[in-house]
Amino acid sequence: NFSNFNIIVDGLVIDCKFPDHLRKTYYELCCAQESFLHKDLLKQINLTLAVGVIMETTNIAEGIRACEARASSHEDFVVWKKTLEAFELLGMNVKFLLKRIDGLLSLSARPRDPAEHEGYKEMKLERAHAGAKMKELESRMSSVKDTLKKMDVEMEEMLRRLATAPWYFAED
Template identity: 45%
Template sequence: MIAGNEHKIFENRMFVGKTENRNDPVLYSSSNLELTADQSENERVDLGAEVLDGVRLSESIVNFKEVKSFDDFNIVVNGLIIDSEFSKYLQMKYYELCCSQNSFLHENLLEGLNCKLVAGVIAETINIADAIRAAKLTTSHDSFLTWDKTLKSFEGLGMKVGFLCARLEQLMNLLTKSRRYKEAKLEQANANEEKQKLEEKLAEVTQTLSRLDREIGSFDQENADDLEALFQEVANAPW
C-alpha cells in the first residue's frame, strides 16, 4: 500500500537526463520512475553494459563495511537483490556514490517501497549526481532548483542524498555570487559612463562661467554707467 502511494508522488516530476558531454544538462519529463529504472534495451546498449539476470533473494543482510570491491556490491531492497534493474554502468556509478559516503544510500528508505520505485530513485540520484558534476556557470538556475526539489523529495523517503543537496547549495551560492558580480560590473560600467557624461557637462558649464566672468570683468562700474548714459543720449537724440 505504501509503495502505491509513494509512486504517485513522483508521477509527472521533472527528471534530469544523462549529462555526460553536455555543458548544460537538459531536463526531460517522465511519466513515472519505472521508466527510469526499467530502461529499454537500446538505452542499455548505449551504456555499453550488460544487464544481470532477474531479481533474486539476498542470502543475508550485508553491511557496507563488508563491501571491499565492486564484486561484493549488491543493491538489496526488501531482501531482494535488484541489480538486474540497472545496467553495469549505473551499478558502477551507484557503487562510487555509496563508497563516497561509506554506506548504502538507500539503506534507510521507507520499508515496503516498490522495488521498481526504489530503482527509479537510485537511477535518478545517479543522474542528478552526474548533472551536478557536469554543471557550469551557464547552467540555468531552474535546473539547480529542479535537482534540489527532486533530491529533497528523495530525502523525504529516506534516501541518503544530503551530501548532494549540500553540494547543490554550494553551487547555487557560487552561481548567485557570480551572476551578482557580473551585474555589479555592468552597473559599475554604466555608472562610470554616466559620471563621464556629467563631468564633461560640468567642464562645459565651468568653461562658460569662466568666459562670462572674463567678459563681465572687462566692464567696470564706470563703463557700465557710461553705457547707460550713452544709451539714453542715443535714445533721446533728435531725428
Template identity: 40%
Template sequence: MPRENWRRRGFWILPRNHSINTICKFSTSVMERAQELQENLVSQSPSFTKLMLRSHVSGGFWLGLPTRFCRLHLPKEDKIMILVDEDEQAYDTRYLAAKNGLSGGWKRFSQTHDLVEGDVLVFHLIKLCKFKVYIVRARKLTRVDGAISLLNLDCHAMPIDAEKDKTILLSETTEGIKFKDVKSFATVLDSIIPAHLREKYYELCCSQNMFLHDSLIKGLNSILVTGIISETIIIADAIRAVKSTTPLDRLESWDNTLKAFEDLGMVVGFLRARIQKLITLSNNAQAIIESKTSERDEAVEHMKSLMDKLVNVRELCRKLDAEIEYHTAEKGKLDSVFMEISGASW
C-alpha cells in the same frame, strides 16, 4: 541459417558463411553476458552486438556492421565514427557508408584493447556518429563483465559463492544487511537499473558506506524507486561536471529534486551539501560582481557629471578669452586719452 537474427533491442550478428557449429565453439556465457549487457542499455538508443572473428582482429582489420542497422541509424555518406571505450577513451574510425563498415582507425582500437577471436562487442549508438563500445571477453573478466554478471567490483578478488550471493530487490528490504558485507551489485540493485548506472550507484553507496535507498518509505513502487536512484546518479554526475558558468537556477533545480527524494527517505544529504557549497560559492562570486558593477556604475555617473562640468568650464574659458581679447583691443584705443591727460597743464 539466416545471416541476422534480430533481437528485441538491437542485433545479434551471425557472420556470413559461419555455421551454428562454428559459433558454438565460442563460450555461451560470453554471448549471454553480452546479451544481458545489451538488454540493460537505454532502450531509446539503438544497439547491436558483434562477435569478433579472426578477420576482425588480425590481417585486414575490417569490421562490417549490420546492414539494416546502418540503413536505419547511420549516415548515408562516409563519416568519422567515434568509438568510446569503458574508460571513456575516444577513438576515431572511418565509417564507409557504401560498405557498411569500419576501416581506418579500427585496427588501432582492436590492438589497443587486445581484442581476440571470440570476444563479443556491444555497440551502443549514443550520438549520430558516436558508439559506446562494451567489451565482453571470451577468456577473461572485464569491468563491465563484472558489473553485468553481478560479481565483486574488484576483479582480483575471490569469486563469490553463488549460494551466498542472494539478490535483494528494490521492492524488498535491506534491513539487517551491513553495507560492509555487500560483495556485489545484486545485493544492492535490481537488474531493472541499467548496468552503467548500477556501477555508479554502487560507488555512491561505497562513498557513504551505506545503502542510499535503505530508508525510503516502505511500499513505494519499484519503478518509482528505480527512477529516484537513476535521477540521483544523473544529478551526482552533473554535480561532478559543474563549472563556474553553470547557471545558478540549474543548481537550485537539482537541489529541489534531491530535497523531494530526501523527503521520501533517500540519503542524498551529502549531494545537497555539495550543491549548497557550489551555490554559496556562486552567490559569493556573483555578489562581488554585482558590488563591483554597482561601483562601476557610480563611477560612470560621476564621470558623466564631471564631463558636464568640464563642458561648462570650457564654455566659460571661451567666453573669458573673448572678453580678454576685446578689452586688450580697447586698451590700445586709450593711448590718445592717456596722452591728453598726461600732457594737460597743471
C-alpha cells in the same frame, strides 16, 4: 570492491535492474559517503520505486558532475533539488547532493549581464555624476574663457589708446 558490491533492498539483490555504468556510479557514490545511500529507505517500499529512486539519484549525481554552471539551466537545478528532497523523505541519503545543488543554484542565480551587478550600477551612477560635474566645469571654463577674451579685447583697446594717445599726455 566493486565486484563484491550488491544493491540489496528488503533482502533482495537488485543489481540486475541497473545498467553497469549506473551501478558503478552508485558504488562510487556509496564509497564516497562510506555508506549505502539507500540503507534508510522506507521499509516495505515498492521495489520498482526503490530502483527508480536509486537510479534517479545516480542520474542526478552524474548530471551534477557533468554540468557547467553557465551551460546548465537554473530550472534543471531546481528540479533536481525538489527530486532529491522527495527522495530524502523516502529515506535516501542525499544531503551531500543537495548541498552541491544549493551551491550550483547560488552560482546560477548570479546575474550574468554586467548591467545587473550592483557594482556596475554604482559605477554607472558615479560616471553619470562625474559627467554632470564635467559639464559644470566645462561651463565654468567657458565662462572664464569668455571673461579672459573680454579682458584681452579691453587690454588691446587700452594699449591701442595708449600707443595712439596724443604726445601731450605723455609729459604729465
